[in-house]
Amino acid sequence: MQVTSSVREPLVTGGKTYHDVTHDVSRHVEAKPNIRWFLAFLTSAGVLALGSIAVVATVWEGIGMWGLNKTVGWAWDITNFVWWVGIGHAGTLISAVLLLFRQKWRTSINRAAEAMTIFAVICAAMFPVLHMGRPWLGAYWALPLPNTFGSLWVNFNSPLLWDVFAISTYFSVSLVFWYIGLIPDFATIRDRATGLRKTIYGALSFGWDGAAKSWMRYESVSLILAGLATPLVLSVHTIVSFDFATSVIPGWHTTIFPPYFVAGAIFSGFAMVLTLMIITRKVYQLEDYITMGHIELMNIVIIITGSIVGIAYITEFFIAWYSGVEAEQYAFINRATGPYWWAYWSMMTCNVISPQLFWFKKIRTSIVATFILSLVVNIGMWFERFVIIVTSLHRDFLPSSWAMFYPSWADVGVYLFTFGLFFTLFFLFAKFFPVINMAEVKSVLKSSSEKVHK
Amino acid sequence: MEKDTHFILGVYDDEDVLLHAVEQVRGTGVKIHEVYSPYPVHGLEHVLGYKRSRLPIAAFLFGMLGTTLALTMQFYMMKFDWPMIIGGKNHAAFPDFIPVSFELTVLLASFGMVSVFMISSNLKPWAQPRIFDLRSTDDKHIMAIDIANNSAIEVDQIKEILRSSGATEVNNKSFE
CATH class of the missing domain: 3.30.70 (Alpha-Beta Plaits)
Structure with missing residues (x-):
């Protein structure tokens, strides 16, 4: 039997019936796109086209188009890679970890958050692929295939190879998890449609009929996938952090990296979910589904993960001092007071100080404040990766080779390209896919609170 | 019919x-x-x-298959087929093989279980449900x-x- 609570606020407001849920979500798929959507879509497609110039230049001319030099051999591209992968953590966290914790509020936001995850991981993958220089040969280099001259294999001792496995597994499992959830909703759209749309969504729905036996298996699959995706999502950023932590570069060589990176990833992922959801709920009038309660809960996750990140920054500094290793101490002093002091203090302000504002209920329940802070957090998280990567490299063991890193136009262009790609994909998703998981929202409609009872 | x-x-x-x-x-x-x-x-x-549903059993079996394949592959490539000295480490560096083994376990468990689910519930793009x-x-x-x-x-x-x-x-x- 369902347990109802008279204390809790309902998850869906506005006294929605089951049919209202179907209608409110499906109508955006069925209606002709409005002018605002076209403008948004064309803008992002334009950014994508503009950025493509930089991508073509990089592939045509080579990596020399980037601002890297012999001291700073890793900078802009890996910063963007880690930033996008981090953003890609919220979707699976929301759908998998919150499913295991039986947090029913996830049902209104998991679909869009998972879509965002998938698109962010695609954007992230652009950077290592482009950094290969000849990406069409990438399969020979990254996958365990023997090379052309014999059976020389890829190196399984290298965290870069672990990354290949982690990111591709994360991408494919997230995609499957997302698609399994979409099947019943595609069936709903199919059953409302006629003509070509019925054929297309009929194929996309894989012939779903909503039989109790299928639902039983669906629930079982969701639970096991959630159980598998939870350690997976934690493993991905752990392995990304190994790219740095297993090296011997001062500032990278620390054991705190895995938990610190995972917390940072969740932090930036939730910020990006908020940025996108605040726009989506406004444009699609979904305020009854993505309520202030949802926004407040996500802001609380941001306070927690932001505080963990803050503690990690301070701990790093303390350990650098406590270790007694001069190179390590210098790396951290140089971060805060060296030529990149502005990047360090941008990071500290955006990531440590600004999320603390969410302790005030007025701020965490304000749409405008949340939107601005969600952007601030993502700017801060970009600087975090930039600070970790560039400041640890630019003044290395030999002062005669100290250098600065300046991004080239191609660096900026490739970053723009991924922004264009991300938003183009997201707008296509918002138009052609149900942005809210209708079936799951219906399943919590009645049980979430007795205030909803008709 | x-x-x-x-x-x-x-x-x-x-x-x-x-x-x-x-x-x-x-x-x-x-x-x-x-x-x-x-x-x-x-x-x-x-x-x-x-x-x-017996799908969890399918997931477990596919996961075991993933672990076995991943470990076999890595030990074969790194220890037997072309042993290389990398940073003076042991050829069979088991701790280094854990991340890839974990990822392949999750990958095969998920894809295997979802395939079984698709087949058992007759889910396919050309299906014509009643x-x-x-x-x-x-x-x-x-x-x-x-x-x-x-x-x-x-x-x-x-x-x-x-x-x-x-x-x-x-x-x-x-x-x-």
Whole structure:
């Protein structure tokens, strides 16, 4: 039997019936796109086209188009890679970890958050692929295939190879998890449609009929996938952090990296979910589904993960001092007071100080404040990766080779390209896919609170 | 399908009424073909008497396969086929093989389980499902009763049982 609570606020407001849920979500798929959507879509497609110039230049001319030099051999591209992968953590966290914790509020936001995850991981993958220089040969280099001259294999001792496995597994499992959830909703759209749309969504729905036996298996699959995706999502950023932590570069060589990176990833992922959801709920009038309660809960996750990140920054500094290793101490002093002091203090302000504002209920329940802070957090998280990567490299063991890193136009262009790609994909998703998981929202409609009872 | 099949459909608005109805209808000896719902109703599989899904077992077996394949691959490549000295480490550096083994375990477990789910529930892009009532993916729960399977009970009597169990509508549906 369902347990109802008279204390809790309902998850869906506005006294929605089951049919209202179907209608409110499906109508955006069925209606002709409005002018605002076209403008948004064309803008992002334009950014994508503009950025493509930089991508073509990089592939045509080579990596020399980037601002890297012999001291700073890793900078802009890996910063963007880690930033996008981090953003890609919220979707699976929301759908998998919150499913295991039986947090029913996830049902209104998991679909869009998972879509965002998938698109962010695609954007992230652009950077290592482009950094290969000849990406069409990438399969020979990254996958365990023997090379052309014999059976020389890829190196399984290298965290870069672990990354290949982690990111591709994360991408494919997230995609499957997302698609399994979409099947019943595609069936709903199919059953409302006629003509070509019925054929297309009929194929996309894989012939779903909503039989109790299928639902039983669906629930079982969701639970096991959630159980598998939870350690997976934690493993991905752990392995990304190994790219740095297993090296011997001062500032990278620390054991705190895995938990610190995972917390940072969740932090930036939730910020990006908020940025996108605040726009989506406004444009699609979904305020009854993505309520202030949802926004407040996500802001609380941001306070927690932001505080963990803050503690990690301070701990790093303390350990650098406590270790007694001069190179390590210098790396951290140089971060805060060296030529990149502005990047360090941008990071500290955006990531440590600004999320603390969410302790005030007025701020965490304000749409405008949340939107601005969600952007601030993502700017801060970009600087975090930039600070970790560039400041640890630019003044290395030999002062005669100290250098600065300046991004080239191609660096900026490739970053723009991924922004264009991300938003183009997201707008296509918002138009052609149900942005809210209708079936799951219906399943919590009645049980979430007795205030909803008709 | 070579011969016609005729069904009686009970339409229910509410999941709690549906759960009681399934128990009542089964109590009278009427065999339920299947119940179609717009969303997962918890406890429905229990009152319908379905056995627990064995998909978790499939996931476990595929996961074990993934671990085995990953470890075999890495030990074969790094230790036997082309041993290389990397940073003076042992060729068979087991701790280094854990991340890839974990990822492949998760990958095979997920894909294996989902494939089994697709096959067992007959989910494929070209599938043509029998839709009893278009509202079953919107807001109604549809209980389908196959007349041929309940020849011992009069059709009118089945309809009466459905109505008294709380069905808001009782319809007929035939497939060729």
